[in-house]
Amino acid sequence: xxxxxxxxxxxxxxxxxxxxxxxxxxxxxxxxxxxxxxxxxxxxxxxxxxxxxxxxxxxxxxxxxxxxxxxxxxxxxxxxxxxxxxxxxxxxxxxxxxxxxxxxxxxxxxxxxxxxxxxxxxxxxxxxxxxxxxxxxxxxxxxxxxxxxxxxxxxxxxxxxxxxxxxxxxxxxxxxxxxxxxxxxxxxxxxxxxxxxxxxxxxxxxxxxxxxxxxxxxxxxxxxxxxxxxxxxxxxxxxxxxxxxxxxxxxxxxxxxxxxxxxxxxxxxxxxxxxxxxxxxxxxxxxxxxxxxxxxxxxxxxxxxxxxxxxxxxxxxxxxxxxxxxxxxxxxxxxxxxxxxxxxxxxxxxxxxxxxxxxxxxxxxxxxxxxxxxxxxxxxxxxxxxxxxxxxxxxxxxxxxxxxxxxxxxxxxxxxxxxxxxxxxxxxxxxxxxxxxxxxxxxxxxxxxxxxxxxxxxxxxxx
Amino acid sequence: xxxxxxxxxxxxxxxxxxxxxxxxxxxxxxxxxxxxxxxxxxxxxxxxxxxxxxxxxxxxxxxxxxxxxxxxxxxxxxxxxxxxxxxxxxxxxxxxxxxxxxxxxxxxxxxxxxxxxxxxxxxxxxxxxxxxxxxxxxxxxxxxxxxxxxxxxxxxxxxxxxxxxxxxxxxxxxxxxxxxxxxxxxxxxxxxxxxxxxxxxx
Numbered sequence: 001x002x003x004x005x006x007x008x009x010x011x012x013x014x015x016x017x018x019x020x021x022x023x024x025x026x027x028x029x030x031x032x033x034x035x036x037x038x039x040x041x042x043x044x045x046x047x048x049x050x051x052x053x054x055x056x057x058x059x060x061x062x063x064x065x066x067x068x069x070x071x072x073x074x075x076x077x078x079x080x081x082x083x084x085x086x087x088x089x090x091x092x093x094x095x096x097x098x099x100x101x102x103x104x105x106x107x108x109x110x111x112x113x114x115x116x117x118x119x120x121x122x123x124x125x126x127x128x129x130x131x132x133x134x135x136x137x138x139x140x141x142x143x144x145x146x147x148x149x150x151x152x153x154x155x156x157x158x159x160x161x162x163x164x165x166x167x168x169x170x171x172x173x174x175x176x177x178x179x180x181x182x183x184x185x186x187x188x189x190x191x192x193x194x195x196x197x198x199x200x201x202x203x204x205x206x207x208x209x210x211x212x213x214x215x216x217x218x219x220x221x222x223x224x225x226x227x228x229x230x231x232x233x234x235x236x237x238x239x240x241x242x243x244x245x246x247x248x249x250x251x252x253x254x255x256x257x258x259x260x261x262x263x264x265x266x267x268x269x270x271x272x273x274x275x276x277x278x279x280x281x282x283x284x285x286x287x288x289x290x291x292x293x294x295x296x297x298x299x300x301x302x303x304x305x306x307x308x309x310x311x312x313x314x315x316x317x318x319x320x321x322x323x324x325x326x327x328x329x330x331x332x333x334x335x336x337x338x339x340x341x342x343x344x345x346x347x348x349x350x351x352x353x354x355x356x357x358x359x360x361x362x363x364x365x366x367x368x369x370x371x372x373x374x375x376x377x378x379x380x381x382x383x384x385x386x387x388x389x390x391x392x393x394x395x396x397x398x399x400x401x402x403x404x405x406x407x408x409x410x411x412x413x414x415x416x417x418x419x420x421x422x423x424x425x426x427x428x429x430x431x432x433x434x435x436x437x438x439x440x441x442x443x444x445x446x447x448x449x450x451x452x453x454x455x456x457x458x459x460x461x462x463x
Numbered sequence: 464x465x466x467x468x469x470x471x472x473x474x475x476x477x478x479x480x481x482x483x484x485x486x487x488x489x490x491x492x493x494x495x496x497x498x499x500x501x502x503x504x505x506x507x508x509x510x511x512x513x514x515x516x517x518x519x520x521x522x523x524x525x526x527x528x529x530x531x532x533x534x535x536x537x538x539x540x541x542x543x544x545x546x547x548x549x550x551x552x553x554x555x556x557x558x559x560x561x562x563x564x565x566x567x568x569x570x571x572x573x574x575x576x577x578x579x580x581x582x583x584x585x586x587x588x589x590x591x592x593x594x595x596x597x598x599x600x601x602x603x604x605x606x607x608x609x610x611x612x613x614x615x616x617x618x619x620x621x622x623x624x625x626x627x628x629x630x631x632x633x634x635x636x637x638x639x640x641x642x643x644x645x646x647x648x649x650x651x652x653x654x655x656x657x658x659x660x661x662x663x664x665x
Binding site: 179 | 465467469470471475476477478480481484486488490492494495497498500564566569585587588594596597598599603622625628631632633636640641642644645646651654657
């Protein structure tokens with residue numbers, strides 16, 4: 001029997017400093033999201049229902065839309081690659097780079113690349129791959145992993161960052177002023193952009209109709225990474241497709257508002273191929289790697305709604321468990337409510353390892369209420385809890401149920417047990433040397449046992 | 464079997480289990496319009512939303528010259544096609560205006576003036592289309608980016624601007640200056656791109 005939820009243990013051990021960073025950061029984002037949606041729309045709820053319905057339709061016809069997206073991308077002059085697994089995706093990217101003798105590149109934030117650990121793989125193969133999103137850049141310097149989908153370093157404070165910059169020689173001295181930190185990264189990174197031969201990005205959406213890939217960043221890093229590079233590689237999950245350009249409007253209006261409380265993310269880029277000949281800056285070659293990596297398994301499961309996710313992080317920000325525990329507590333690329341569903345599923349053969357995540361929720365439902373694509377996360381968590389039960393995966397807090405089953409199926413045994421258990425009231429149960437019992441009682445007080453009293457009362461009443 | 468075939472076969476087999484396939488929810492894109500953001504004329508709405516996003520609308524080239532000088536920015540790039548409309552006025556105010564963007568000297572350009580193909584009133588966004596942008600980098604590396612557009616090129620809403628995307632290979636909507644809140648949630652402008660986003664009508 002596992003005594004504790006691993007998330008509980010993590011949350012108990014996290015430093016106060018880190019916990020404060022996560023709580024204040026996520027609470028502020030929740031507040032901003034709420035105010036902008038309600039200032040801008042009379043009924044923001046209708047929009048997210050619509051977005052959810054568009055995504056559902058797309059996922060239910062994914063074969064058709066994937067095919068359409070492929071041919072639209074090709075028509076735009078994009079080289080399309082398919083990668084069934086994470087390993088295939090990594091090999092595909094490496095091959096494109098090696099064939100062109102590319103050794104230096106920048107990369108803008110992409111959860112898909114985090115998912116397959118692309119960076120360490122490229123580094124091992126002798127390619128310098130520098131993260132250009134400020135948060136991801138700091139994560140890379142610290143050899144850390146992101147703890148939040150939109151704000152990767154939500155768990156760090158300015159002092160840690162300033163120490164990192166000094167240690168790594170980004171700056172000669174210690175300075176923890178956020179503006180100074182940002183300026184220093186600006187100077188360091190633009191030199192790297194200018195030297196880079198290629199850029200790797202993710203993709204927020206692909207319109208099947210036009211083959212436009214939409215990329216959003218607030219910092220402008222993907223735009224800057226792309227401008228001096230010869231080759232652009234976009235690594236995109238197959239679930240990122242939407243049917244038409246018109247639908248992009250629905251998602252763009254919701255993404256910025258849900259993620260950071262902005263009407264639109266600052267840089268929203270619609271890319272349909274390599275640059276125009278008349279344009280001096282921008283990639284001459286564009287590749288899109290469409291990655292499955294377990295998504296078709298999720299599509300087959302009874303949790304396929306999670307594939308609607310547009311990675312806005314609103315569910316992380318609002319989740320009481322995420323706020324207390326931080327994203328690292330989820331032990332996978334995706335943390336928070338979306339991660340509790342997606343991580344055990346996406347890392348399919350790891351399901352037993354991550355099967356405790358769906359239990360790390362009070363099922364309060366806040367994650368569903370804020371979701372811009374209306375994913376019924378609490379329902380999905382319950383389905384996954386059921387899956388863990390059916391697959392007999394031991395769960396933290398599991399109580400052996402067979403003695404209860406024996407009692408509950410025999411009325412005479414049940415009656416006897418009910419009255420006999422009154423003996424417990426006279427036993428020093430608080431000091432019984434049974435570890436799980438002691439842990440349980442450590443946080444609870446047992447009421448006096450009244451077993452059998454109700455039956456007696458009912459029997460007497462009938463007389 | 465290629466990776467492509469494997470993916471398609473897995474997706475198709477996954478979808479066999481989906482009984483009630485969701486229909487496409489037809490909708491009027493007008494449901495996306497934010498009435499408060501659209502209040503007033505197109506120009507009023509654009510200016511208000513641009514300002515709220517941290518951008519600036521500047522009325523005339525002379526005013527722009529003053530704005531740049533006050534910020535201590537004296538040297539920059541101007542799209543040759545905009546010299547008559549803007550660049551020459553800046554030069555006459557003593558600013559150094561170059562019409563070639565040489566990327567090996569990217570730090571020399573403190574401001575960059577390029578043509579925007581339009582704007583979005585509802586969001587305060589400026590639309591940079593590859594076909595009209597003389598150099599993407601000139602609009603990105605300087606501290607101040609000045610987007611020049613005609614007042615009649617403002618689109619009303621996000622859906623309108625999407626409908627007008629056109630055949631261009633690359634269209635960028637820039638909504639205010641480059642931003643981050645990665646460090647403790649504190650908003651800092653000018654991360655990789657411009658710290659000042661300016662719009663000027665020509």
